[in-house]
Amino acid sequence: MSSLSHNFDKRKNLIDKALNDFVRVVFPEELYRAARHLIEAGGKRLRPSILLLGAQMVQPDIAIDAILPAAVSVELIHNFTLIHDDIMDADATRRSIETVHTKWGVSEGILAGDVLYAKAFEVLSYTRKEPEDVIKCLRLLSKACSHICEGQWLDITFENNKNVSEADYLDMVQKKTAVLYAASLAMGGILGAGTEDEVNALWDFGIAMGIGFQIRDDVLDLITPYEVLGKDRASDLIEGKMTLIMIHALKQGIMLGPSKLTAEDEIDQAIEALQKAGSIEYAMEKARELLQVGKARLSVIADSEVKSELLTLADYMISRVY
Amino acid sequence: MSSLSHNFDKRKNLIDKALNDFVRVVFPEELYRAARHLIEAGGKRLRPSILLLGAQMVQPDIAIDAILPAAVSVELIHNFTLIHDDIMDADATRRSIETVHTKWGVSEGILAGDVLYAKAFEVLSYTRKEPEDVIKCLRLLSKACSHICEGQWLDITFENNKNVSEADYLDMVQKKTAVLYAASLAMGGILGAGTEDEVNALWDFGIAMGIGFQIRDDVLDLITPYEVLGKDRASDLIEGKMTLIMIHALKQGIMLGPSKLTAEDEIDQAIEALQKAGSIEYAMEKARELLQVGKARLSVIADSEVKSELLTLADYMISRVY
Numbered sequence: 001m002s003s004l005s006h007n008f009d010k011r012k013n014l015i016d017k018a019l020n021d022f023v024r025v026v027f028p029e030e031l032y033r034a035a036r037h038l039i040e041a042g043g044k045r046l047r048p049s050i051l052l053l054g055a056q057m058v059q060p061d062i063a064i065d066a067i068l069p070a071a072v073s074v075e076l077i078h079n080f081t082l083i084h085d086d087i088m089d090a091d092a093t094r095r096s097i098e099t100v101h102t103k104w105g106v107s108e109g110i111l112a113g114d115v116l117y118a119k120a121f122e123v124l125s126y127t128r129k130e131p132e133d134v135i136k137c138l139r140l141l142s143k144a145c146s147h148i149c150e151g152q153w154l155d156i157t158f159e160n161n162k163n164v165s166e167a168d169y170l171d172m173v174q175k176k177t178a179v180l181y182a183a184s185l186a187m188g189g190i191l192g193a194g195t196e197d198e199v200n201a202l203w204d205f206g207i208a209m210g211i212g213f214q215i216r217d218d219v220l221d222l223i224t225p226y227e228v229l230g231k232d233r234a235s236d237l238i239e240g241k242m243t244l245i246m247i248h249a250l251k252q253g254i255m256l257g258p259s260k261l262t263a264e265d266e267i268d269q270a271i272e273a274l275q276k277a278g279s280i281e282y283a284m285e286k287a288r289e290l291l292q293v294g295k296a297r298l299s300v301i302a303d304s305e306v307k308s309e310l311l312t313l314a315d316y317m318i319s320r321v322y
Numbered sequence: 323m324s325s326l327s328h329n330f331d332k333r334k335n336l337i338d339k340a341l342n343d344f345v346r347v348v349f350p351e352e353l354y355r356a357a358r359h360l361i362e363a364g365g366k367r368l369r370p371s372i373l374l375l376g377a378q379m380v381q382p383d384i385a386i387d388a389i390l391p392a393a394v395s396v397e398l399i400h401n402f403t404l405i406h407d408d409i410m411d412a413d414a415t416r417r418s419i420e421t422v423h424t425k426w427g428v429s430e431g432i433l434a435g436d437v438l439y440a441k442a443f444e445v446l447s448y449t450r451k452e453p454e455d456v457i458k459c460l461r462l463l464s465k466a467c468s469h470i471c472e473g474q475w476l477d478i479t480f481e482n483n484k485n486v487s488e489a490d491y492l493d494m495v496q497k498k499t500a501v502l503y504a505a506s507l508a509m510g511g512i513l514g515a516g517t518e519d520e521v522n523a524l525w526d527f528g529i530a531m532g533i534g535f536q537i538r539d540d541v542l543d544l545i546t547p548y549e550v551l552g553k554d555r556a557s558d559l560i561e562g563k564m565t566l567i568m569i570h571a572l573k574q575g576i577m578l579g580p581s582k583l584t585a586e587d588e589i590d591q592a593i594e595a596l597q598k599a600g601s602i603e604y605a606m607e608k609a610r611e612l613l614q615v616g617k618a619r620l621s622v623i624a625d626s627e628v629k630s631e632l633l634t635l636a637d638y639m640i641s642r643v644y
Binding site: 031119156 | 352353406410429432437440442447452453454456461467472474
């Protein structure tokens with residue numbers, strides 16, 4: 001485990017350096033400062049890390065340098081979506097700092113996101129692999145971006161809509177969150193010259209991992225204090241977001257009401273009710289089940305230390321405390 | 323001329339059909355309706371048209387079908403920027419209809435723009451030419467998108483800033499408007515397997531054409547009534563946008579003041595003052611000069627009917643009345 005986390009840190013350092021090299025502060029400087037704001041605030045670099053892992057799983061001796069641009073591109077896409085989502089959700093804080101639009105303004109936030117979006121595709125073009133495979137990645141990544149927009153659109157329309165089913169929720173988070181994990185792993189598989197079977201297995205595992213990650217995110221939003229999470233607690237509850245937890249609770253007849261919760265004790269009461277109804281445990285069980293199925297899909301790829309790292313990372317993603 | 327405009331219409335029909343084929347209304351339908359809103363409202367399809375012209379200029383017998391996806395991609399980028407710009411400029415009307423965010427909401431407008439952005443890069447990947455050349459186009463188009471964001475950022479920061487120089491303005495419109503014309507022509511040149519010299523000449527001509535187009539746009543914004551322009555008249559003046567006209571006028575000591583102009587007669591007075599000072603004619607002369615230099619650059623490409631079409635189109639772009 002400690003050697004795994006050592007590898008993970010090494011990989012993260014490579015990614016951080018490449019991110020820094022590819023997104024420079026140039027004129028007009030303030031635009032690029034806004035674009036780099038959340039990138040500089042940190043983050044676990046999960047998506048670029050699994051892209052590299054996916055490539056190494058199908059081609060153990062692959063030169064990481066050649067595919068680092070592709071890894072950077074998925075992290076830039078992720079960061080662009082954070083900036084735009086924060087505008088749509090009117091969130092003032094993320095990673096313990098002001099969100100981009102709060103610090104610079106809404107127009108500026110839209111542009112900071114848009115410029116990262118452009119950079120993502122530019123950086124992808126620097127991937128030093130077969131041009132046909134880079135184009136396959138371009139198609140996969142751009143399609144993932146469409147799905148992210150669809151998922152975010154659904155997330156907004158689901159707010160305070162008590163008719164949202166579990167299937168609706170799973171479809172929404174697959175698009176909003178999971179496809180970028182799936183695309184990252186599959187891009188790694190493609191760039192590592194994996195077989196179609198291997199690439200498809202990586203995609204499916206990414207979907208499972210991504211949905212599990214989002215379910216855990218929903219849980220953490222509820223139970224984690226501001227100081228740990230770096231953003232306001234229970235924001236989903238306050239915004240009336242539909243999560244697996246809420247859908248389960250509604251089925252049990254628990255009505256948390258459309259009211260804007262504000263007082264800490266009201267939030268505490270709501271969470272207690274959700275815990276009593278088993279809604280939080282129900283959601284976590286779903287995440288574990290999905291991941292189990294996803295892991296089984298990976299049997300088409302040979303066991304290796306890198307594969308173990310990915311499995312460990314997936315377990316971490318649905319059990320992490322922030 | 324009538325055969326030229328016949329060719330132009332034929333080309334536009336091909337582009338319209340491809341646009342329709344590549345951007346379908348799928349689930350969630352309302353997102354895609356919002357994304358298609360301005361596309362369906364029309365537009366001259368100038369950028370995709372010049373991409374096709376650029377390709378034909380360097381390779382007269384090129385199969386248009388194979389490069390139509392690239393042409394569609396630049397039109398989608400253009401439409402994404404319109405949607406986001408309308409949010410930033412708080413414009414309620416465009417092409418005589420409601421803007422996307424006015425009809426659907428700001429969050430929805432951000433997403434409609436973001437999904438077109440994704441579609442643009444997906445569609446580019448369907449271009450049926452040498453993969454190396456498609457990747458060159460990817461790099462060119464994504465860099466153009468960064469420049470568009472930079473230009474729009476500058477445009478916003480220039481508002482009501484009386485220290486903006488002519489050089490600042492030209493740099494801003496080169497980025498905001500001209501690079502997408504330049505990228506369209508250069509992408510055509512690359513996909514038509516043009517020489518480096520030819521591609522560079524197409525790029526330079528696109529810059530000249532694009533700046534000319536924007537200067538004409540600034541003039542039309544001032545002098546054209548709503549019924550013809552399809553959007554509010556003198557919106558630049560009202561928003562305090564810095565244009566070549568304004569910069570010239572300020573140099574002549576004409577102060578239009580920071581006040582929000584609203585009454586029609588106040589706008590009329592302001593325009594009369596600009597005309598008297600020669601500011602509008604000064605801007606138009608600049609556009610003509612730039613285009614002249616741009617045309618000279620095209621001498622490296624053999625004369626042809628297609629080349630004449632591009633030159634005619636460029637003349638139209640700086641003399642059009644809407």
